[in-house]
Amino acid sequence: MSSAKPQDTNYNYDIGGMRIKYKNKNETFTEDRLISKEPIGQFKAWFDEACNTPQIFEPNAMFLATATKDGIPSVRPVLLKGYGRDGFKFYTNYESRKGHELAQNPNVAAYLYWEPLRRGVRIEGKAEKTSAEDSDRYFQSRPYSSQIGSSASKQSSVIASRETLIVKERELLAQFPEGQVKRPDHWGGYIIIPHSIEFWQGQSDRLHDRIRFRRAKSNEKIDNVLIHKGDNEWVYERLSP
Numbered sequence: 221m222s223s224a225k226p227q228d229t230n231y232n233y234d235i236g237g238m239r240i241k242y243k244n245k246n247e248t249f250t251e252d253r254l255i256s257k258e259p260i261g262q263f264k265a266w267f268d269e270a271c272n273t274p275q276i277f278e279p280n281a282m283f284l285a286t287a288t289k290d291g292i293p294s295v296r297p298v299l300l301k302g303y304g305r306d307g308f309k310f311y312t313n314y315e316s317r318k319g320h321e322l323a324q325n326p327n328v329a330a331y332l333y334w335e336p337l338r339r340g341v342r343i344e345g346k347a348e349k350t351s352a353e354d355s356d357r358y359f360q361s362r363p364y365s366s367q368i369g370s371s372a373s374k375q376s377s378v379i380a381s382r383e384t385l386i387v388k389e390r391e392l393l394a395q396f397p398e399g400q401v402k403r404p405d406h407w408g409g410y411i412i413i414p415h416s417i418e419f420w421q422g423q424s425d426r427l428h429d430r431i432r433f434r435r436a437k438s439n440e441k442i443d444n445v446l447i448h449k450g451d452n453e454w455v456y457e458r459l460s461p
């Protein structure tokens with residue numbers, strides 16, 4: 221690794237030698253180790269394991285990629301707040317950068333990575349706003365400080381200083397006592413309706429396992445060699461690492 225003097229602004233660090241050995245208690249992830257033949261059941265099995273792994277601080281942290289209508293991408297973490305047959309839910313500000321991008325282009329990709337398990341789940345689909353009732357229910361379940369915080373923040377807008385937020389927060393704390401904060405119209409949930417969900421299991425020999433579920437195309441030939449029939453109109457297939 222090269223070292224630059226503090227005054228040297230021509231930084232160019234070679235970190236090509238950084239690599240670690242994966243120690244895997246999970247062995248290989250072969251098709252017979254699928255807990256479920258549809259991706260939500262499989263997600264639940266891996267998510268539950270991640271939740272029971274003490275080194276994983278926020279198992280529901282999910283990187284979410286959105287894009288403008290011209291396909292310029294952006295990515296940020298959000299917290300996954302629910303999942304099931306309908307899709308994967310998160311909550312945010314509808315007027316944020318991601319909110320504006322989702323209004324132009326509903327296509328999203330999301331990734332959850334559980335490093336101690338060397339596992340990742342990659343989700344692709346379309347995001348839709350959840351109902352006002354759903355957003356209200358979740359908003360009301362949040363701590364008072366989070367309700368005030370999300371009301372105070374015009375997420376992703378440029379502000380002069382931290383003070384701007386503190387002033388707004390104080391104002392809202394005085395105006396709305398605990399239990400009386402209404403969900404702002406610009407804040408709520410999205411649900412990602414997935415069309416593809418890939419399960420990645422890292423291996424120390426770099427022959428990683430990748431099993432992708434996707435919605436079956438109409439009239440698709442399912443040969444059970446390359447393309448396997450899953451449950452609930454999903455098919456699954458192995459991808460080369």
Ligand SMILES: Cc1cc2nc3c(=O)[nH]c(=O)nc-3n(C[C@H](O)[C@H](O)[C@H](O)COP(=O)(O)O)c2cc1C
Nearest residue numbers: 281296297298299310311312313316317318319376
């Ligand atoms: C672990 C983690 C979880 C986060 N969860 C959320 C979330 O659930 N909703 C949200 O709006 N922002 C969340 N954020 C903040 C976002 O990453 C981001 O800064 C914010 O949503 C603005 O993104 P945007 O400008 O791309 O819209 C989280 C950040 C971190 C580090």
